[in-house]
Amino acid sequence: NDIDNWMDIVEKGSDLIQTGIVTSYQNFHRFFVEEYLPKTRDEIGASSLPDGEEYYQHMIRHHTTTRLTAEQIHNTGLEEVERIHAEMVDVMKASGWVGSFSDFLIFLRTDSQFYYDNEHDLLTGYRDICKRADPELSKLFGTLPRTPYGVKPIPDYQALSSPTAYYYGPSSDGERPGYFWANTYNLTVRPKYEMEVLALHEAVPGHHLQIALANELENVPEFRKHSGYTAFVEGWALYSESLGEQMGMYEDPYSKFGQLTYEMWRACRLVIDTGIHAMGWTREQAITYMAENTAKTMYDIEVEIDRYIIWPGQALAYKIGELKIKEIRIKAEEVLGDRFDIREFHDHILKNGSIPLNLLEEIMMEYIHEKSNSPSV
Numbered sequence: 001n002d003i004d005n006w007m008d009i010v011e012k013g014s015d016l017i018q019t020g021i022v023t024s025y026q027n028f029h030r031f032f033v034e035e036y037l038p039k040t041r042d043e044i045g046a047s048s049l050p051d052g053e054e055y056y057q058h059m060i061r062h063h064t065t066t067r068l069t070a071e072q073i074h075n076t077g078l079e080e081v082e083r084i085h086a087e088m089v090d091v092m093k094a095s096g097w098v099g100s101f102s103d104f105l106i107f108l109r110t111d112s113q114f115y116y117d118n119e120h121d122l123l124t125g126y127r128d129i130c131k132r133a134d135p136e137l138s139k140l141f142g143t144l145p146r147t148p149y150g151v152k153p154i155p156d157y158q159a160l161s162s163p164t165a166y167y168y169g170p171s172s173d174g175e176r177p178g179y180f181w182a183n184t185y186n187l188t189v190r191p192k193y194e195m196e197v198l199a200l201h202e203a204v205p206g207h208h209l210q211i212a213l214a215n216e217l218e219n220v221p222e223f224r225k226h227s228g229y230t231a232f233v234e235g236w237a238l239y240s241e242s243l244g245e246q247m248g249m250y251e252d253p254y255s256k257f258g259q260l261t262y263e264m265w266r267a268c269r270l271v272i273d274t275g276i277h278a279m280g281w282t283r284e285q286a287i288t289y290m291a292e293n294t295a296k297t298m299y300d301i302e303v304e305i306d307r308y309i310i311w312p313g314q315a316l317a318y319k320i321g322e323l324k325i326k327e328i329r330i331k332a333e334e335v336l337g338d339r340f341d342i343r344e345f346h347d348h349i350l351k352n353g354s355i356p357l358n359l360l361e362e363i364m365m366e367y368i369h370e371k372s373n374s375p376s377v
Helices: 002-039 052-064 070-094 101-110 119-139 192-202 207-215 222-226 230-241 253-278 283-293 298-310 314-339 342-350 357-373
Strands: 149-153 165-168 178-182
Touching (some): 052 314, 119 149, 119 192, 192 253, 207 342, 230 314, 230 357, 253 283, 253 314, 314 342
Antiparallel strands (some): 165 178
């Protein structure tokens, strides 16, 4: 009887899915293709919407926590692209490449030596990088999170529409660890030379270290532990990528080029996001600009550009946040000289959780002032 009842439930459930859920999806698809899509606008930028310029400026302020204008950010992006490009050319030459920059990008995107043949090896590669990174953290941080992290593959049902990787934080009670989720779908677009920089961004000293420390804050309201300002969270993760050399990473010229590609990718975002939403750029212009300046695969590039189109301003926060942290560090090094302590500096950056950039700067300037005026020990 139990078996008969179970089979009856399965049959009824199957019928409900076919007559209810599947039919609903078919109706939605028909509506989207036949009614909704034909009536959408041709323009892709926010500025083409009613009050679009004001809306985009609001999104810039929301994501970057600054009052920078689209034009200022665009120009900053152009300057950063030029600076990073020069570094990329130097690394390209150091690798022994004697051809053009564009041919080098094609070589990186297509040569089989830069790609794994199976998912297991890709995940093992990420886990190896993370275990090499872990012991280096004590050189750069005085306070480390108690909560561990792991590396997992993005589930198959999500992988097709997911980015190369993402981080999912620990539970508030610390019982569930944080996880660096890596995309193992279509290995021909997951190059080895991006793996070190990506692991540092998503795991340590990037997202896991910052988010786990925030989760472990004491004597603060719960929202302070879990809220996230994009410019701080992503700015920190991008800044963390630049710490790789101090951690013994990027010794291979291709991995160093991968790190610069990731930095260039975020610099291109400043140009492309503002280009699309404030300056009338087309999708094709954006794709071409990214392809000419980074070693990202074309699949990744198209996914990225579509993301910028539907999420105005979010892509700006990474580089704006990183530049602010680097600006504060340069100031600290100049003022403190021999008294500059990188471990103490990083701990002070992270001790309050995620905060707006103006507040971060205020807190860090106060720290620099107090340390510079305190008696030497």
